[in-house]
Amino acid sequence: MEKTMNKLIKTIGLAIVGLFSTILVANSVLADGHSNxxxxxxxxxxxxxxxxxxxxxxxxxxxxxxxxxxxxxxxxxxxxxxxxxxxxxxxxxxxxxxxxxxxxxxxxxxxxxxxxxxxxxxxxxxxxxxRARIVYFAPERVSGAELAGLTYESLADPKWKGRLVIRASNNIYNQSLVASLIKNNGKGKVADWSKGMVNNMARAPKGNDRAQILAVAAGEADIAVANTYYLALMLSGKKGAEQQAAAKKVKPFFPNQDGRGTHMNxxxxxxxxxxxxxxxxxxxxxxxxxxxxxxxxxxxxxxxxxxxxxxxHPLVVNMGLDFKQDLKTKVVNYGKRQADALEVMTAAGWK
Ligand SMILES: [Fe+2]
Known part of the structure; x- marks a missing residue:
């Protein structure tokens, strides 16, 4: 009986020591930062x-x-x-x-x-x-009157035939823009719009957002679609003197100001x-x-x-802060309508 009791006490003692050492180990892990x-x-x-x-x-x-x-x-x-x-x-x-x-x-x-x-x-x-996905234009070839009331929807207007550059349909920024258009206008209308966009392209889509701004600066196109921060990045000189000079030749335009506002991401x-x-x-x-x-x-x-x-950043402030943002279209729709967006662009022959 006494022997059994001793054994039990020893076992409990060992268990307590074991528990205590586990707590010590856990504390030391936190103390030296590995789990924090x-x-x-x-x-x-x-x-x-x-x-x-x-x-x-x-x-x-x-x-x-x-x-x-x-x-x-x-x-x-x-x-x-x-x-x-x-x-x-x-x-x-x-x-x-x-x-x-x-x-x-x-x-x-x-x-x-x-x-x-x-x-x-x-x-x-x-x-x-x-960030906003906006339009850039060449002031010497595009007048204020021509831009007045410009919307993403009206970029498909035949008046822009051969004058527009925008990147490929596999680009996520374009997929999100087109998804927002589908959310607001329906898939059928945006399928037609995509065809109009393809008809208006000055060239088959190529390059990144900065390449679209560069194409307008170089006179290859009159208007481009690209995100806001790229113009400021180019103007900052961080992408070299050539891109800085090109960025100075284009101006930003914020679409859909009379309606829901400019596409935000x-x-x-x-x-x-x-x-x-x-x-x-x-x-x-x-x-x-x-x-x-x-x-x-x-x-x-x-x-x-x-x-x-x-x-x-001051270079972004210079682009204008008083524009109306689209705060109505929840950005969660960009993922939800992504497959539809890619489908309508591809069907329209948008490379
Ligand atoms: Fe980007």
Missing amino acids: EVNIFSARHYDSDVQLYEKFTAKTGIKVNVVSGKSGALEKRIIAEAGTADLYITADAGRLGAFEANLQGGLTSPNIKSAVPSNFRTSKWVGIAK ISGAGLVKGAPNKANAIKLVEFLLSEEAQNHIVNNTFEYPMIAGVSP
Whole structure:
């Protein structure tokens, strides 16, 4: 009996020691920082982002591990290395929307909700910065009268025949723009519109957004469609003296001012399914939406801030801030209508 009792006490003692050492190990992991981290997969390739994450670590003690790459490759890795990624940071609501099956809800904290208007977020992904997809024109060949009342819809008007450049239909920015047109006008009308667009093209689509602006500057076309931050980027000189000079030859025009407003899109962050550091990921998103981080982002990317009270880069301010944004068309529609958008563009022969 005494022998059994001794054995029991010994077993309980060992169990207590075991439990205690487990707690010690857990504490030491936190203390040296290995589990106090967040893993982000980012398609943003800005050196300046590293400084931003360092600020976050200094404030919170949370280490930021960054995997950089192109969106397609990152999405494959996030799926292949399930349970690794916490946040997926990329451009375009259409891209985040199309990846939604691999994201989870949870970006619904009061800080996030009050910072980001509801049309620029879901529970799974939220806008971090905004951009507009607008028209650029050559002032010596396009008059103010010709531009008056210009809409995305009217870009298909035969008066622009042979005068328009826009990139290919496989481009996500175009897919999101066309998705928004389908949401507002219906698929049938946008199928006809796509044909009109193809008829008006000065050349078969090629190159990135900056290449469209360059084509207008070079006289290959009179109007181009491209995102707002590219003009500022070119004007800044960061893309070289040649692009800077070209950017000075074109002017921005914000379409649909008499109606729903100019097409808006976001760069954003999505909360990945199976995120091992969910709470830290939410903290990082909240930090990215802080005034300090927003100032840092807009001055490096030339995007518009997501939150109120932050001014964009002076070169973006110069493009005009008093335009009407389309705040009616929720950006979640860009993913929902993406397949339809690609279908109508392809059917119209939009390369
Ligand atoms: Fe871009």
